[in-house]
Amino acid sequence: MRAVSVRQPWAWLAANGHIELLNFDWTTSYRGEFLIRAGLKLVKRDYRALATQLRDQLDIEVPDCDxxxxxxxxxxxxMALLTGxxxxxxxxxxxxxxxWTLSHAQPLPFTPFNPPHSGPDLHWFDVPRAAVGLSAIAAERMHS
Incomplete structure (x- = not known):
């Protein structure tokens, strides 16, 4: 299944349906379901500034970065559906x-996963459905 890495708190916000848009510096023609992987990197100063902005401007509370x-x-x-x-x-x-606009987002139990290739040019990567315990039935619920 396709997956993409997203920094926190954006991964948490998207997976939990708090936001329906993610920002990237690249485009894709792909539309459909994908897994959201929380990246390893987190700059606490930047995170706290963003958390304050989200709270003050959009009334969204994010978990403490620790x-x-x-x-x-x-x-x-x-996981979510990429719609545009x-x-x-x-x-x-x-x-x-x-x-990127998203719909039908849903959180999944955390599953550690590091793609075989990582770095600044990482875009899409594949994750076996079994690696995250995702059955085809669970994926079908996204489309209903």
């Missing part, structure tokens, strides 16, 4: 250059 139980890193945390990509979007979360 709470590894709620904010795990380095593994699969959820945009270079302009009215969402207050859009920072560009490319916004």
């Amino acid at each position: 709470d590894e139980a709620q904010l795990p890193r380095g593994g699969i945390v959820g 990509t945009y270079v302009e979007h009215p969402s207050p979360l859009f920072r560009g250059p490319i916004g």
